[in-house]
Amino acid sequence: xxxxxxxxxxxxPVPAAEREVVSQLPDDDRGRPPLLFVxxxxxxxxxxxxxxxxxxxxxxxxxxxxxxxxxxxxRAQAHDVVQTAASLPRQAVxxxxxxxxxxxxxxxxxxxxxxxxxxxPVLDGWAALGAALRxxxxxxxxxxxxxxxxxxxxxxxxxxxxxEEAAAHLERIGARPRAxxxxxxxxxxxxGGPPTLVVGSPDDRVxxxxxxxxxxxxxxxxxxxxxGMGHYLMLETSWAEPIDAILDWLxxxxxxxx
Numbered sequence: 001x002x003x004x005x006x007x008x009x010x011x012x013p014v015p016a017a018e019r020e021v022v023s024q025l026p027d028d029d030r031g032r033p034p035l036l037f038v039x040x041x042x043x044x045x046x047x048x049x050x051x052x053x054x055x056x057x058x059x060x061x062x063x064x065x066x067x068x069x070x071x072x073x074x075r076a077q078a079h080d081v082v083q084t085a086a087s088l089p090r091q092a093v094x095x096x097x098x099x100x101x102x103x104x105x106x107x108x109x110x111x112x113x114x115x116x117x118x119x120x121p122v123l124d125g126w127a128a129l130g131a132a133l134r135x136x137x138x139x140x141x142x143x144x145x146x147x148x149x150x151x152x153x154x155x156x157x158x159x160x161x162x163x164e165e166a167a168a169h170l171e172r173i174g175a176r177p178r179a180x181x182x183x184x185x186x187x188x189x190x191x192g193g194p195p196t197l198v199v200g201s202p203d204d205r206v207x208x209x210x211x212x213x214x215x216x217x218x219x220x221x222x223x224x225x226x227x228g229m230g231h232y233l234m235l236e237t238s239w240a241e242p243i244d245a246i247l248d249w250l251x252x253x254x255x256x257x258x
Contacts, residue, residue, distance in 0.1 A: 014079040020067040021084060022049050024057040033114045033254060034088045037065035038081055038107075040098025040122065042151065042173045044068065047097070047232065051239045059247050064088070068100075074185075078106035085111050093250060098122050098206070098231065101215075102185060108196075109188025114254055116196040117246055120207045120231050121215045123187065150174055155205045157230040160237045169235055190219075195253045197221065199242055201229040224249075 022045040026032075035056055037048040045065035056063040066084045068077050081103055085092040091114045096104030101121030108116055151173055153166035190196065196219035200212040212223040226233060226242050233242045 014076045017069045019080050019084055021064050022053065023064045024053045025062050026057045026060045028060065030060045032061045033090055034062040034064060034092045036081065036085050036092045036094050038094065038096040038100035038104050039065065039068060040096065040100035046172065047234055050235060052234045052243045055240065055243055056247060061247065074103060074106060077103045081107040082111045093117065095119065096121065105187045108190035108194070110191065112192040113194045115194050115250060118196065118198045118215060119233060120200045120204055121198060122207060123185065123215050124211055156232050158203065158228050158236055160228065197246065197249055198223040199233070199246060201226050201233065203228060204231045206231040
């Protein structure tokens, strides 16, 4: 599959675009691999910059988040992730959220990541669409006809997040999804077989628990679950729990040099 992707890039190259990257480096570089966060539909690097990027840098990880190019399809977004990762001084850990996990899964077919983390991954567009229609039909149906996908706080966040914080985030979240997001994707095998962790919540109203199990099984493991949280784990009141668990897992899988 990775060879087919390379041929497509040669015969029909992805148009050049300026890549916007938000970064924060640790005060003491201890040789840990850089983290590259990849946002999904409806949000950008800001969602990771809110808490996780600074927290990861504070624990010694160079942390970066790439903004998706405006109007870019999944292939273009995966291209941007590969190019951004290749520009970093060390092999990166790719961390995707939502449909950003699908972008990461595609990028893993071309980039030999040190590791990968898929957070609340939307790998099966049909399953996510079904969940969205059940939890928020009024906000989802217009997107089926080219309109805007409108989320609700109940759909995206757990009950512990104050209503005013949820409302502030919702003002920044929303998009017109491309039709390809509602399809099932044939994902490539990861180059080099990097360790891959799936993280999510059994109470996520966007990604059903069964989808988390299937995603984790695809990469040879079980999902790491955070009950009581919503789809946007990085914006919840207890946002530190999942990122600390991810960083602990990376420290175990990829011990710091020296």
